[in-house]
Amino acid sequence: MSFRIRGMQNASSYMGVADHSRNTFLELKKKKVHRYVIFKIDEKQNEVVVEKTGGPAESYEDFTDSLPEDDCRYAVYDFDFVTSENCQKSKIFFIAWAPGISRIRSKMLYATSKNGFKTALDGVQYEIQATDPTEMDLEVIRDRAH
Numbered sequence: 001m002s003f004r005i006r007g008m009q010n011a012s013s014y015m016g017v018a019d020h021s022r023n024t025f026l027e028l029k030k031k032k033v034h035r036y037v038i039f040k041i042d043e044k045q046n047e048v049v050v051e052k053t054g055g056p057a058e059s060y061e062d063f064t065d066s067l068p069e070d071d072c073r074y075a076v077y078d079f080d081f082v083t084s085e086n087c088q089k090s091k092i093f094f095i096a097w098a099p100g101i102s103r104i105r106s107k108m109l110y111a112t113s114k115n116g117f118k119t120a121l122d123g124v125q126y127e128i129q130a131t132d133p134t135e136m137d138l139e140v141i142r143d144r145a146h
Helices: 019-031 060-066 104-120 138-145
Strands: 002-004 016-018 036-042 047-054 073-082 088-097 126-130
Touching: 016 019, 019 036, 019 047, 019 073, 036 060, 036 104, 047 060, 060 073, 073 104, 073 138, 088 104, 088 138, 126 138
Parallel strands: 016 047, 088 126
Antiparallel strands: 002 016, 036 047, 036 073, 073 088
16 A cells, blocks of 8 residues: 555656555654655655665765665655754755756656655654755754754
């Protein structure tokens, strides 16, 4: 069973969310089993599927190295930090990765499906849209989380 996301009437915006994708996000959110999850659109199945997960010990650099240089992806990253009051906190970031050198068709497909997919991931606190690595640098994440 997959959940369908309704958007505009064209086929590219009507993207399903695989149960495994939703469940993997919940594992990141509630159980802290993953540091990050990278999703891709499976055009044959017409749904968003999990491409890769990163364990809790993996770094932000491991995460960014896992994103393709020439294709779009969605990702969620669980960012842990300590506040100025010395409290341990965690924020979940949704990242829409669309590198400048990716195909136009891919950029359009990911752009038209983004809001529906993000809505299916209940618990995302921040969103970042990035076309190159500097737009999602660790400092950008830190600044947004504080």
